[in-house]
Amino acid sequence: AQTVTQSQPEMSVQEAETVTLSCTYDTSENNYYLFWYKQPPSRQMILVIRQEAYKQQNATENRFSVNFQKAAKSFSLKISDSQLGDTAMYFCAFMRANNAGNMLTFGGGTRLMVKP
Amino acid sequence: DSGVTQTPKHLITATGQRVTLRCSPRSGDLSVYWYQQSLDQGLQFLIHYYNGEERAKGNILERFSAQQFPDLHSELNLSSLELGDSALYFCASSKRSGGAGETQYFGPGTRLLVL
Numbered sequence: 325a326q327t328v329t330q331s332q333p334e335m336s337v338q339e340a341e342t343v344t345l346s347c348t349y350d351t352s353e354n355n356y357y358l359f360w361y362k363q364p365p366s367r368q369m370i371l372v373i374r375q376e377a378y379k380q381q382n383a384t385e386n387r388f389s390v391n392f393q394k395a396a397k398s399f400s401l402k403i404s405d406s407q408l409g410d411t412a413m414y415f416c417a418f419m420r421a422n423n424a425g426n427m428l429t430f431g432g433g434t435r436l437m438v439k440p
Numbered sequence: 441d442s443g444v445t446q447t448p449k450h451l452i453t454a455t456g457q458r459v460t461l462r463c464s465p466r467s468g469d470l471s472v473y474w475y476q477q478s479l480d481q482g483l484q485f486l487i488h489y490y491n492g493e494e495r496a497k498g499n500i501l502e503r504f505s506a507q508q509f510p511d512l513h514s515e516l517n518l519s520s521l522e523l524g525d526s527a528l529y530f531c532a533s534s535k536r537s538g539g540a541g542e543t544q545y546f547g548p549g550t551r552l553l554v555l
Contacts, residue, residue, distance in 0.1 A: 356541075357541035359543070361546075366548075367528060367548070367549055367551075368442075368546065368548055368549075369530060369532075369546035369549075370442075370546075371543055371545070374541075374543060376541060415483060419541055421541050426488070426496075426534075426541070426542065427473065427485035427488060427496055427498055428473075428475075428483075428485060428532075428544060429485070430482060430483040430484075432482050433482070433483075
């Protein structure tokens with residue numbers, strides 16, 4: 325079974341600064357997908373970014389980028405130029421790459437507070 | 441707005457009762473996934489339906505059941521409710537069966553409180 329670990333329960337950052345959220349996972353699979361979801365106080369789950377394990381290039385989406393280290397089974401999220409609206413819970417998630425039911429396995433989450 | 445709708449938004453009920461949560465996927469999506477978010481268990485996968493057929497089960501209790509109808513909406517039935525069933529229940533949808541690592545888009549959730 326796959327496990328996802330987020331070792332930072334809470335983090336804070338000053339507005340306009342950069343912050344990195346950590347995620348590690350354990351799997352014996354070679355092909356898989358990794359995601360970061362954001363859950364603001366509204367509780368809506370919003371996709372931030374995704375990464376295919378077979379791609380060496382790190383995914384980027386505007387101010388959000390990842391550092392994917394496959395050998396180390398690490399998938400961190402970097403938020404640049406932090407904004408107040410980035411305040412939320414962030415969940416790292418793993419998905420196997422097959423047709424046998426593609427459920428997401430989530431980490432425990434990191435609560436990020438962006439301070440003015 | 442993800443395009444996934446869930447009703448009701450909030451539900452308060454008593455122990456021992458039965459409730460039904462409803463989910464309508466995004467237009468054109470064939471897969472529906474149910475997840476439970478609770479304080480002690482975190483976010484957990486419950487069950488996946490693709491085009492009306494069950495594809496995978498996670499940590500879903502025997503008291504819980506689900507189905508996906510021909511119009512692709514899905515219902516999650518929770519019976520003999522216990523205090524520990526209080527949680528936020530999410531539905532998510534994706535285009536196909538998810539084999540290509542399809543992104544899942546989440547609904548706003550149904551908050552269930554069992555008293």
